[in-house]
C-alpha cells in the first residue's frame with residue numbers, strides 16, 4: 001500500500017485546535033488517495049471448480065499491479081481462461097476472494113482477432129482515441145506511435161481483411177493499448193498462429209505493458225511465457241487430494 005504523506009506540522013497544530021485541524025489532515029489523506037488510486041487486483045486463497053467437477057486450481061494468492069505483464073500459464077484445461085474471468089469479476093470463485101481496486105475499464109484480447117473487414121488497420125486504433133475526445137490529427141498521430149510498437153506501420157493503410165493472422169493479432173493488442181484500459185486481459189494471443197507468426201507477436205508483447213494498466217496474459221506457449229515479466233503457474237496449484 002502506498003504511504004500517504006501527512007504533514008507533521010498540521011498534526012502537531014491539531015493538538016491545539018483539534019477538531020478543525022484533524023479534519024484538515026483527514027481531507028489531505030482523502031485528497032492523496034483520490035490522486036493516487038492504488039490500482040491492483042488482490043487474490044487470496046483462490047480456488048475454482050465447475051459444479052461438482054474437479055478443482056482446476058486452489059490456494060492461489062497473488063497481487064497484480066500496473067507496469068508488469070503477468071503470464072498465466074499451465075497446460076490446456078488447467079483453468080487459464082477461467083482465472084482471467086475470475087480476475088475480471090465475470091465469474092465468482094468457488095473459494096477465496098478477488099478484490100479489484102481502481103479498475104473501471106477492462107479490455108479483453110481474444111485468441112481470434114475480430115476486426116471490421118473493410119476498415120483500415122489504423123482506423124481500428126484511431127477509433128478508441130477519438131472516443132476519448134482527441135481530434136482526428138491527434139488520434140492518428142497517437143495511433144501511429146502505438147502501431148510502431150507493434151510493427152504495424154507498413155500495414156497501417158491496409159484493410160483488416162487483408163492482414164495476416166499475426167498482423168491482425170498485433171493490431172488487436174495495439175487497439176487494446178489505445179483503449180487505455182485499467183485492466184488488460186489477453187487470452188492465448190498466439191494459439192491460432194504458426195510458430196514464425198507467433199514469434200512476431202511475442203516480440204511485440206512488451207508493448208502492452210503500460211505504467212497505469214494491469215496486464216495478464218493467459219498462455220501455454222513457452223515463448224509467450226518468456227515474454228512476460230512474471231508468471232503464475234497453474235500447474236503448481238493443482239492438487240490431486242482436493243479433486
Ligand SMILES: Nc1ncnc2c1ncn2[C@@H]1O[C@H](COP(=O)(O)OP(=O)(O)OP(=O)(O)O)[C@@H](O)[C@H]1O
Pocket residue numbers: 050056074075076077078079080081082083188218220
Ligand atoms: N462454464 C463452464 N462450465 C463447465 N466447465 C467449464 C466451463 N468453462 C470451462 N470449463 C472447463 O474447465 C476447464 C478449464 O477451462 P479453461 O478454458 O479455463 O482452461 P484453459 O487452461 O484456458 O484451457 P486452454 O489452454 O485449452 O484454452 C476445462 O476442462 C473446461 O472444459
